[in-house]
Amino acid sequence: MSGAGGSGRLVLVVAIAGTVFIALGAFWLSFTSLSALARDCGIPAGRAWMWPLIVDGVIVVATVSVVALSGSGLDRRAVRYPWLLLSAGAAVSVLANASHAVVAADASVPSVLAALVAAVPPVVLVAITHLTVELTRRPHPTLVAEAGTRRQGTPRRSPSKTARRVDESGQVGEALRLRAGTTLTNREIAARLGVHPSTVGRWLKSPDPPELPALPAARALAVPGGQSESSEERSPE
DSSP states (O other), rough: OOHHHHHHHHHHHHHHHHHHHHHHHHHHHHHHHHHHHHHHHTTOTTTTHHHHHHOOOOOOOOHHHHHHHTTTTTTTTHHHHHHHHHHHHHHHHHHHHHHHHHSOOOTTTTTTHHHHHHHHHHHHHHHHHHHHHHHHEEEEEEEHHHHHHHHHHHHOOOHHHHHHHGGGSSSHHHHHHHHHHSSSOOOHHHHHHOOOOHHHHHHHOSOOOOOOOOOOOOOEEETTSSEEEEESSSOOO
């Protein structure tokens, strides 16, 4: 199991390293093209590098936000805004890279081909960023299996011990006595014991209720004169 776990971790590390390397390459290609386009559009060279950071930075942040919010169990409407930012950032980056390629490409290269080649880095940046976040967020199946094996080896607490520990204050036993000997409802029993009605219901439905002390049985015996007395022995006068 340790060998399989080590190989699983190695595969995961290699996959993450590969996605990070590809993401950096795609980001750099897109960064240089967008910087050149910003300079051609009149942005000073000393500040032109900020424009690709804004455009491609929105792609990275929005992708991470989409993955994080999608697995958080929140309403789907909470993911709409990150998806909107991701779509807008990817569209701007693709169009800007394609436009720069059309303007700067050699005359012998068709404009459509230059635009398609330039659109690859921003598209890959979106896809590979999403993949990198997924790999780092979700554990490898081998690691999950190891965790399950460790959990199986951990001894579980006995329900009866838990019930007895809860009943140390005597509330469970009192609830059972009130249910057996009175006509009180769960709500009335809960009000008398100072707990929630659902707690009383859980106590009464427990498959392993705590043991109650045995109560002395009493039998009524008929005696002359129409009176009854207990079967317990009376001390001689």
